[in-house]
Amino acid sequence: MDKMTLLNTIQTQYAQLEALLAPLSEAQICTPPSEGEWSIKDAMAHIAAWEQICTLWLDEVVRGITPRPVERVDMESNDRIYRENRDRSLAEVQEFFHLAHQRFVEQVKILLQTLSEEDLNTPHRFAWTTDWPGDTLVAVIADNSYEHYQDHEQQIRSLLQAKR
Numbered sequence: 001m002d003k004m005t006l007l008n009t010i011q012t013q014y015a016q017l018e019a020l021l022a023p024l025s026e027a028q029i030c031t032p033p034s035e036g037e038w039s040i041k042d043a044m045a046h047i048a049a050w051e052q053i054c055t056l057w058l059d060e061v062v063r064g065i066t067p068r069p070v071e072r073v074d075m076e077s078n079d080r081i082y083r084e085n086r087d088r089s090l091a092e093v094q095e096f097f098h099l100a101h102q103r104f105v106e107q108v109k110i111l112l113q114t115l116s117e118e119d120l121n122t123p124h125r126f127a128w129t130t131d132w133p134g135d136t137l138v139a140v141i142a143d144n145s146y147e148h149y150q151d152h153e154q155q156i157r158s159l160l161q162a163k164r
Helices: 003-021 026-030 040-062 075-085 090-114 117-121 137-143 146-162
Strands: none
Touching: 003 040, 003 090, 003 117, 003 137, 003 146, 026 040, 026 090, 040 075, 040 090, 040 137, 040 146, 117 137, 137 146
């Protein structure tokens, strides 16, 4: 994928997610569909946390360090993220959601200025471990941004449909 397409896709998909969230009431965002399930607020915190983690990985790449994912993408990590954020207010989560995204996009822009498209698209260029979510930097970025937004956008739409 070329650099501009990558950046535009991130920004377009995030705007689409924000447009879905914008008309929702606090009750719609904060109320889980049933006991033990995530609310939309929880999904927002989850997305923000993974953007924050990916921002750190991309910063390491820019600095010439081969990132070793300290977070495994598994249920345990997601449960920890949920526990750390579930009691935060909606305002706090919204701020986290927007700030994490802003920092993520800034880091992606720095990365795009630093690396060639070939480096971004070369499989195993940075010797990722088997735990890494993708084989290329583009895959890592996609997995932690626009593909992640799309996954949760579908979840949010399903939640909203079920509440009707």
